[in-house]
Amino acid sequence: MLTIYGALRSRATRPIWLLYETGTPFQHVPVIQSYRLPDPHAPDAPLNTASADFLAINPQGLVPAMLDGDLLLTESLAITYYLARKFGGDLAPRDxxxxxxxxxxxxxxxxxxxxxxxxxxxxxxxxxxxxxxxxxxxxxxxxxxxxxxxxxxxxxxxxxxxxxxxxxxxxxxxxxxxxxxxxxxxxxxxxxxxxxxxxxxxxxxxxxxxxxxxxxxxx
Ligand SMILES: N[C@@H](CCC(=O)N[C@@H](CS)C(=O)NCC(=O)O)C(=O)O
Known part of the structure; x- marks a missing residue:
């Protein structure tokens, strides 16, 4: 399933706004920025940009990231333009x-x-x-x-x-x-x-x- 990684207090707003506009179903994994946590490596820390599980997806440790099948995209603008092309109809450029x-x-x-x-x-x-x-x-x-x-x-x-x-x-x-x-x-x-x-x-x-x-x- 299409998955967007990144809490909404981040540039993840861009792809998620587009997905809401189009009513496209997706899984949202609200990975939080590590600098917002007192200890991002604490055992009870939420999934964050310094977590090994997230670094396995984006070694750059930045959100948003997107997985669509085998396609991994990072960079919010690339993700949002890709989603517009795939799901956006008239939200995408026509020519x-x-x-x-x-x-x-x-x-x-x-x-x-x-x-x-x-x-x-x-x-x-x-x-x-x-x-x-x-x-x-x-x-x-x-x-x-x-x-x-x-x-x-x-x-x-x-x-x-x-x-x-x-x-x-x-x-x-x-x-x-x-x-x-x-x-x-x-x-x-x-x-x-x-x-x-x-x-x-x-x-x-x-x-x-x-x-x-x-x-x-x-x-
Ligand atoms: N150019 C990237 C910038 C990504 C970025 O800086 N994301 C911030 C949140 S908006 C982040 O993940 N920061 C975590 C960190 O610096 O550890 C994009 O547009 O996606």
Whole structure:
């Protein structure tokens, strides 16, 4: 059976959101990040990214990972694009031009948005956002987001979705990168089309289902 490894407080949200959108059955193994545990090797530790059983699946010790029959995929974007192609119907690109656009948005997310947005999320999660160092970091990361956000903002003028006038896998993977910054009040205010698009993404039934499941997991 199709199996996704990775707790939902991780990049596993991406493939799992897509699977919820499509109603595809799968087994979810909520492997937790080892750094979230006091002792990942304790006998009573839950399955985690440093567990021998998980390293036998992904020796890199990162989630998400996916097994579909004999096919092992790691890297959340590759997994999500594969699942879109196999189960996603119109969530997948329809032709070469759409494929190029979808890959473009995924790479923009991974290379220009994810890092700075994650730093902002972590500053809030660690409670350092309101310290002078935290403030300086958030200012710098917000500046780093300005150029990719400007690109997304310009593209979304007169459009609801990134590719092909419909919700696709590109919206899933890019919006999940953009979401990481949302703990910072007002971060999207300079980008109204991006902000409205993110709200549309979060109104999707698959995102709602994924978010409820994520919030039910231990913090
Ligand atoms: N580029 C990878 C990054 C995977 C990654 O960094 N996963 C984190 C959780 S979101 C992880 O497993 N961390 C565990 C660790 O660092 O030990 C992807 O997109 O799948």
């Amino acid at each position: 070469a031009a759409e494929e190029g656009q979808a890959v473009q948005w995924a790479l923009l997310g991974a290379t220009a948005v994810e890092g700075p947005a994650l730093d902002i999320a972590q500053a809030h999660a660690k409670g350092t956002a309101d310290t002078p160092e935290g403030n300086a970091l958030i200012t710098a990361r917000t500046e780093a987001l300005a150029r990719p956000f400007a690109r997304i903002e310009a593209h979304l003028q007169g459009r609801d979705w990134l590719v092909g006038d419909r919700f696709t896998v590109a919206d899933i993977v890019l919006s999940e990168c953009v979401r990481y910054a949302m703990a910072q009040p007002g971060i999207y205010d300079a980008w109204p089309a991006l902000k409205a698009w993110l709200a549309r993404c979060h109104a999707r039934p698959g995102w709602q289902q994924m978010w409820a499941a994520r919030n039910a997991e231990p913090a």
